[in-house]
Amino acid sequence: MAVSGSTPKFHNQLAVREIRIGVREFNCIGVLPPHDHPHIYLAMEHRSLCPYCSTLFVFDERLAPTETDPAGCYFEEQTLGCEASAGRRAPRSFGARSARSRRPYNLVGWPRAAPSSDRDGRLATVA
Numbered sequence: 001m002a003v004s005g006s007t008p009k010f011h012n013q014l015a016v017r018e019i020r021i022g023v024r025e026f027n028c029i030g031v032l033p034p035h036d037h038p039h040i041y042l043a044m045e046h047r048s049l050c051p052y053c054s055t056l057f058v059f060d061e062r063l064a065p066t067e068t069d070p071a072g073c074y075f076e077e078q079t080l081g082c083e084a085s086a087g088r089r090a091p092r093s094f095g096a097r098s099a100r101s102r103r104p105y106n107l108v109g110w111p112r113a114a115p116s117s118d119r120d121g122r123l124a125t126v127a
């Protein structure tokens with residue numbers, strides 16, 4: 001039977017030097033999102049060093065695919081939906097950027113105009 005589609009992912013949120021896992025092919029994501037590094041595919045005979053976070057992964061046949069030593073380094077794929085929706089929002093911020101570039105102009109003009117009109121207003125009341 002083939003393994004179900006996706007490669008298991010592991011993180012080193014505990015910042016340990018070495019993590020023992022029960023699979024030879026996996027993805028290292030560094031730490032939990034949003035501070036994860038690019039999810040890279042790693043394969044190994046007995047051990048593999050992640051080039052991003054320097055975590056040493058050691059194959060341990062006694063462990064299940066979702067088990068790690070120390071425990072809790074297996075990353076559940078559930079957050080993938082959140083990542084996808086966040087990616088959709090990104091193009092919209094491009095439009096917001098052009099609107100922002102206009103603002104500094106208005107802000108420069110505003111302080112000048114405000115005091116003079118205020119003076120005029122008071123003078124008018126006094127007179």
Ligand SMILES: [Zn+2]
Nearest residue numbers: 028030050053
């Ligand atoms: Zn890594």
